Amino acid sequence: LSGDLADRILGGDLRAAARLMRDLDDGAPAAVETLKRLYPHTGKAQVVGVTGNPGAGKSTLVSALIRLLRGRGERVGVVAVDPTSPFSGGAILGDRVRMQEHATDPGVFIRSLATRGHLGGLSRSTSDVVSVLDAMGYGKILVETVGVGQDEVEIARSAHTTVVIMVPGLGDEVQTIKAGLLEVADVFAVNKADRPGADRVVSDLEMLVHGGRVGSWSVPVVRTVAVSGEGVEALWKEIERHLAAAESGEGGEVRRRHRAEQRLLEILRDELGALVDASLRSTGRLAEMAAALADRRSDPYTLAEQAMRTLLGG
Amino acid sequence: LSGDLADRILGGDLRAAARLMRDLDDGAPAAVETLKRLYPHTGKAQVVGVTGNPGAGKSTLVSALIRLLRGRGERVGVVAVDPTSPFSGGAILGDRVRMQEHATDPGVFIRSLATRGHLGGLSRSTSDVVSVLDAMGYGKILVETVGVGQDEVEIARSAHTTVVIMVPGLGDEVQTIKAGLLEVADVFAVNKADRPGADRVVSDLEMLVHGGRVGSWSVPVVRTVAVSGEGVEALWKEIERHLAAAESGEGGEVRRRHRAEQRLLEILRDELGALVDASLRSTGRLAEMAAALADRRSDPYTLAEQAMRTLLGG
Numbered sequence: 006l007s008g009d010l011a012d013r014i015l016g017g018d019l020r021a022a023a024r025l026m027r028d029l030d031d032g033a034p035a036a037v038e039t040l041k042r043l044y045p046h047t048g049k050a051q052v053v054g055v056t057g058n059p060g061a062g063k064s065t066l067v068s069a070l071i072r073l074l075r076g077r078g079e080r081v082g083v084v085a086v087d088p089t090s091p092f093s094g095g096a097i098l099g100d101r102v103r104m105q106e107h108a109t110d111p112g113v114f115i116r117s118l119a120t121r122g123h124l125g126g127l128s129r130s131t132s133d134v135v136s137v138l139d140a141m142g143y144g145k146i147l148v149e150t151v152g153v154g155q156d157e158v159e160i161a162r163s164a165h166t167t168v169v170i171m172v173p174g175l176g177d178e179v180q181t182i183k184a185g186l187l188e189v190a191d192v193f194a195v196n197k198a199d200r201p202g203a204d205r206v207v208s209d210l211e212m213l214v215h216g217g218r219v220g221s222w223s224v225p226v227v228r229t230v231a232v233s234g235e236g237v238e239a240l241w242k243e244i245e246r247h248l249a250a251a252e253s254g255e256g257g258e259v260r261r262r263h264r265a266e267q268r269l270l271e272i273l274r275d276e277l278g279a280l281v282d283a284s285l286r287s288t289g290r291l292a293e294m295a296a297a298l299a300d301r302r303s304d305p306y307t308l309a310e311q312a313m314r315t316l317l318g319g
Numbered sequence: 320l321s322g323d324l325a326d327r328i329l330g331g332d333l334r335a336a337a338r339l340m341r342d343l344d345d346g347a348p349a350a351v352e353t354l355k356r357l358y359p360h361t362g363k364a365q366v367v368g369v370t371g372n373p374g375a376g377k378s379t380l381v382s383a384l385i386r387l388l389r390g391r392g393e394r395v396g397v398v399a400v401d402p403t404s405p406f407s408g409g410a411i412l413g414d415r416v417r418m419q420e421h422a423t424d425p426g427v428f429i430r431s432l433a434t435r436g437h438l439g440g441l442s443r444s445t446s447d448v449v450s451v452l453d454a455m456g457y458g459k460i461l462v463e464t465v466g467v468g469q470d471e472v473e474i475a476r477s478a479h480t481t482v483v484i485m486v487p488g489l490g491d492e493v494q495t496i497k498a499g500l501l502e503v504a505d506v507f508a509v510n511k512a513d514r515p516g517a518d519r520v521v522s523d524l525e526m527l528v529h530g531g532r533v534g535s536w537s538v539p540v541v542r543t544v545a546v547s548g549e550g551v552e553a554l555w556k557e558i559e560r561h562l563a564a565a566e567s568g569e570g571g572e573v574r575r576r577h578r579a580e581q582r583l584l585e586i587l588r589d590e591l592g593a594l595v596d597a598s599l600r601s602t603g604r605l606a607e608m609a610a611a612l613a614d615r616r617s618d619p620y621t622l623a624e625q626a627m628r629t630l631l632g633g
Contacts, residue, residue, distance in 0.1 A: 037620050044618030058373075265609035265619075270599075272623040274592040280627075281587050295579035299572075304358030305579075306351050309586040313594075318632055 010035075011042035014141060019114065022137055026116055029133050040133060043140035050082070050139040053244055054161040056150045057170030062196045065231040066170060066240075067149050071107050073237050074145050081107075082138030082146040083115040084131055086160060114138060128159045129271050163264060166191045166247045168240070171210065173202030190224055191247045194240055198228035222250055281316060290315075324349075325356035328455060333428065336451055340430055343447050354447060357454035364396070364453040367558055368475040370464045371484030376510045379545040380484060380554075381463050385421050387551050388459050395421075396452030396460040397429040398445055400474060428452060442473045443585050476503050477578055480561045482554070484508045485524065487516030504538055505561045508554055512542035536564055595630060604629075 013021040028036035055070075057063050067083060074081050107113040116134050118127060131148060138146050148164055150157040161167045169190035174197070193210050195203055207226055214224045225243045229236035252260060285291035290312065297303045327335040342350035369384075371377050381397060388395050421427040430448050432441060445462060452460050462478055464471040475481045483504035488511070507524050509517055521540055528538045539557045543550035566574060599605035604626065611617045 041618045041620050044620075045615050048615055261613045262606070262609045265612040266605055268619050269605065269608055269612065269622055269626070270592075270596060272619055273595050273599075273626055274588065276623060276627055277591045277595060277630075278584075278588040281591065282584055285584075285587075291580055291583065292576070294583055295576045298579040298583065299575045301359050301362055304355045305582050305586055306355050306358075308583055309590060312583070312587055313590055316591075317594075317630075 008042060010039045014039070014043060014137065015046060017141065019111075022114070022141060023116075025137060026134055030130065040136060043137060046140040047136050048139065049142075050135070050144055050146045051248060052135060052139075052146045052148060052164045052166075054148045054150065054164030054167040055170065056157060056161045056167065057172075057194075057196075059151060061170040061172045062231045063149050063151075063170060066194065066196055066229060066237070067147050068106060069229075069231045069234050069237045070147060070241065071113055072234065073241055075107075075110065075112055079145050080112045080143045081114075082135075082141075082143035083107075083113065084134050084138070084146070084148045085115065085117045086127055086131055086148065086150040086157065114141070114143060126271070126275065127157075128163070129275055131160050132163060132268055132271070159267075162189050163267065165252055166244050168192045168194055168244065170194045170196050171206050172197045173200045173206045191222070191251070192240070192243045193224060193226040194229050194236075195226060196229045196231050198236065199230050203228065222247065281312075284316065285312065324353045328353070328357060328451065329360060331455065333425070336428070336455060337430075339451060340448055344444065354450060357451060360454040361450050362453065363456075364449070364458055364460045365562060366449060366453075366460045366462060366478045366480075368462045368464065368478030368481040369484065370471060370475045370481065371486075371508075371510075373465060375484040375486045376545045377463050377465075377484060380508065380510055380543060380551070381461050382420060383543075383545045383548050383551045384461060384555065385427055386548065387555055389421075389424065389426055393459045394426045394457045395428075396449075396455075396457035397421075397427065398448050398452070398460070398462045399429065399431045400441055400445055400462065400464045400471065428455070428457060440585070440589065441471075442477070443589055445474050446477060446582055446585070473581075477581065479566055480505045480558050482506045482508055482558065484510050485520050486511045487514045487520045505536065505565070506554070506557045507538060507540040508543050508550075509540060510543045510545050512550065513544050517542065536561065595626075598630065599626065 010021055010025060014025060025036055025039055029040065053070075055063055055067055064085070067085075071081050071083065107115065116138075118130050118134065135146055135148065148160060150160050161169075167189050169192075171193060172195070193214070195206050195210065197203070198207075207228060210226045214226065225246075227236055227240045227243055229240055231237065251257065282291075285294075294303075294308045294312070298305060298308065324335055324339060328339060339350055339353055343354065367384075369377055369381055378399070381399075385395050385397065421429065430452075432444050432448065449460055449462065462474060464474050475483075481503050483506075485507060486509070507528070509520050509524065511517070512521075521542065524540045528540065539560075541550055541554045541557055543554055545551065565571065596605075599608075608617075608622045608626070612619060612622065
């Protein structure tokens, strides 16, 4: 059965792919079996992470990149990871419209992820969806994230190349970025570069870049105006240049191993967490421990140590 | 030794407390022993989560709350969880200045958390710091988070009362909030309420509140101007009203048990994750699996299942 579904997905059945992604989110055990069958067909796609604050123009830039890549005959997969929801109706409509342009293009597959799946965190869900798209032969996969939570930084880090978008005019208070995000940036895009203050952002970033990272790759700063498509070709050129530099030779080997390790550890952490949760609940042990804790008869660390010993049979 | 340190902390030694917090972050094993000794002295503080987007005025509002509470003779602990870093120098200076006001007040203890500690995630570090402050007799503890990542939502959820700050004028695109954050809001503060657009934000929130949550607590919407202190007393009144309503009776019992369960599971997940990581690395198994994965000789789920069986001795 999972073999059937896998064959249909490999044959390009979009409905089957969408169903698998839904089943993965719902924690259907058969879904993981299907994913296992798809896995040997993965590893061919180029994965690009695009991250930045709300209002930086991520969706518009991703849309412009899709347009560029489609013009070159590439098939493009998009994973839009956005756990934020707009407070008023304005933004959601805008976002949908920006992506809608590609909704009817069979060469583009867009999947939005907003919440943790049943099987684990957003990072794991994203990796699963990327694997499905990769197996289906989407050669370019864009992973769009809001660059603010720790989860999102991990997601950005798992791509071959990470583009961090900055914009002028959001004001100092708003223009904060996740600590550690500067470190994961392989390419900076200064979007809305036709706005006042763009020169300042570019020069600030260039100073950061020159002061900062050790290593052979010097992080380029590219100006873009995503709505008009200006600078998007130059941006893609830098992404390709980074891929060639980072993923080749011995360094590329190290990066591949590291990504594989991270993915394994992530799945293991999720599985163990789910196992512990289920086992402590079903035995009533969790409720007992919580009662002891609420009454201050014990402390969380002593209780956790005891539970660990029981779980690991030690 | 850990008993000595615990006694000094319980006796009000601020240096000893700061050292323990640092040791907890560094993963010093003795630190957990000290925490165990402090735990019986916890459970007295009122913990309030304050969360909102960058630019919403969180630090200013927290500072205004500190002023109000100090005026009433309360001792106040603050945990400022901010994994974002300002892009330019402006914001960082502003933030420091806003909090600086209370830096020399012995009745106020401020601890900033920016990165995951060695022992685990930000959520666990925050709970640990809250426990230390609680044991030291800080009766009011304010936990300030940027309300955007999943981590931060979990942190906000672990307080007795969660205040979500919204502001007018950030624009629809920027004014997005974490999905699920509306659900954890116990009180809304519309800050910078003297700015144009405040009425719109208030009425939007009131509509959301009335349309939304089932249950006995109707989420109030309070206007504040944190820089002048306007509305801050009214805000605290609503926080107290929520505490009285939510933490009393049977519902309060359920909430205490739930928080205890979450804290235990969080520690267990962290400990198991660290154990798995260390065990797979030290045996060379992780590198073997990563190589098999990189060459597509196996898939991450099959490898994770095998590793789980080995780890659990099954």
